[in-house]
Amino acid sequence: MRRAIFLAVATIFTLTTMGSAVANGQTSIGLAGGSSTVTFTGTGGATLDMSFGTISTTGTGLGALSGNVATFTITQSAGVFTLTSLGSGRWSVTPPGMTTFNWSGLLTGTLAFISFAQTAGSGAGNLNDLMQINLTVTGGTLAGAFGTPMGTITLTINLPNMGTTNISTLVGNTNSLAFNFTSGLVTPTPEPGSMLLLGTGLVAVGAFLRRRWLT
Numbered sequence: 001m002r003r004a005i006f007l008a009v010a011t012i013f014t015l016t017t018m019g020s021a022v023a024n025g026q027t028s029i030g031l032a033g034g035s036s037t038v039t040f041t042g043t044g045g046a047t048l049d050m051s052f053g054t055i056s057t058t059g060t061g062l063g064a065l066s067g068n069v070a071t072f073t074i075t076q077s078a079g080v081f082t083l084t085s086l087g088s089g090r091w092s093v094t095p096p097g098m099t100t101f102n103w104s105g106l107l108t109g110t111l112a113f114i115s116f117a118q119t120a121g122s123g124a125g126n127l128n129d130l131m132q133i134n135l136t137v138t139g140g141t142l143a144g145a146f147g148t149p150m151g152t153i154t155l156t157i158n159l160p161n162m163g164t165t166n167i168s169t170l171v172g173n174t175n176s177l178a179f180n181f182t183s184g185l186v187t188p189t190p191e192p193g194s195m196l197l198l199g200t201g202l203v204a205v206g207a208f209l210r211r212r213w214l215t
Contacts (some may be wrong), residue, residue, distance in 0.1 A: 027063030027147060029071055029103065031155070031184030034058075038157050039081070039178045042170035050081040050093070050116075055155075055181050064145045070104035074111070081113065085168065089118040093127070101153070107140035111153050118159060118166060123178070125157040125167070133189055147187045155184040192208050 036055040040048050052074075059072030079096025086092055093113045102108045117129035128134055134150040137143050156181045159165055166175055 004214050027065055027145070027188055029059045029061055029065060029072065029107070031185040031186065033056040033062070033158075033180065033182035036162045036181045037178045038155075038181055039176055040167045040170055041080075041176040042173045044172065044174050046085065046171060048083040048167060048170050049082055052076055052181070055183070057184070059186070061106075061108070061142070064147065065142055068106055068142065070106055072101065072103045074099065078179075083116060083167075085171070089166075089168075090129070091116040091167075101135070103140065103142075105140060106142045107137060107146060109135060109137040109139070111135040113155075123159050124182075125159045127155040127157070128153060137184065146188050148190075151186060152190045153184065153186045158182045 021066055025184055032056075034057045036052065038050065038055075039053045039065040040050050045047055053076055057072055061066075061068035064087050076099055077095075077097035081096060082087070082094040083091040084094070093116055095112050095114075099111050100109070101111055112134045113127045114132060116125060116127050118125045126160065131152050131154060133152055135153045137146055137149045137151065140146075143149075158181075159167075159179055165179075167177060169175075170177060172193060
């Protein structure tokens with residue numbers, strides 16, 4: 001009887017925590033496409049340069065940020081990003097310095113693009129394709145609603161005619177290819193407290209199941 005009660009409590013605890021994490025995940029900022037371009041240039045060697053200057057688009061808040069629609073800008077610091085091939089269409093990205101973003105004063109901060117990948121056959125390229133934490137919120141009137149100072153930002157770039165405009169063709173020369181930015185997504189990372197509660201709940205359920213199996 002005690003075990004049954006323990007399992008029920010642990011399960012409810014875990015599901016409640018997971019529900020909280022899902023709710024937090026619904027908060028995001030959708031970035032629309034526009035006329036902003038991303039330019040890739042060969043260096044004459046094995047690496048590529050990437051630059052975009054300033055990307056300016058419309059950011060639409062969802063979840064806790066819903067009802068807010070404003071201009072979202074991403075501004076590159078002086079210099080260029082360096083891309084190094086990892087094989088299979090994936091590249092590591094080394095930034096020239098601090099890249100900043102500003103959602104019209106609603107949310108401001110810094111970000112880093114640390115990876116790029118081309119999706120074979122789809123004509124799309126993605127900055128931060130692995131969804132790594134790469135954004136830090138430093139201010140803005142909606143910083144509290146965002147829920148956490150850390151997050152992820154991904155950008156999708158249109159790469160038409162995939163077979164003939166693959167950026168790997170720039171390796172070993174100094175040619176350039178420019179592509180339009182088409183969409184993006186900004187999401188907060190789960191709060192550490194929520195993740196701790198989720199882990200605790202899962203450990204409790206696992207411990208119970210192990211004890212039950214041994215007996």
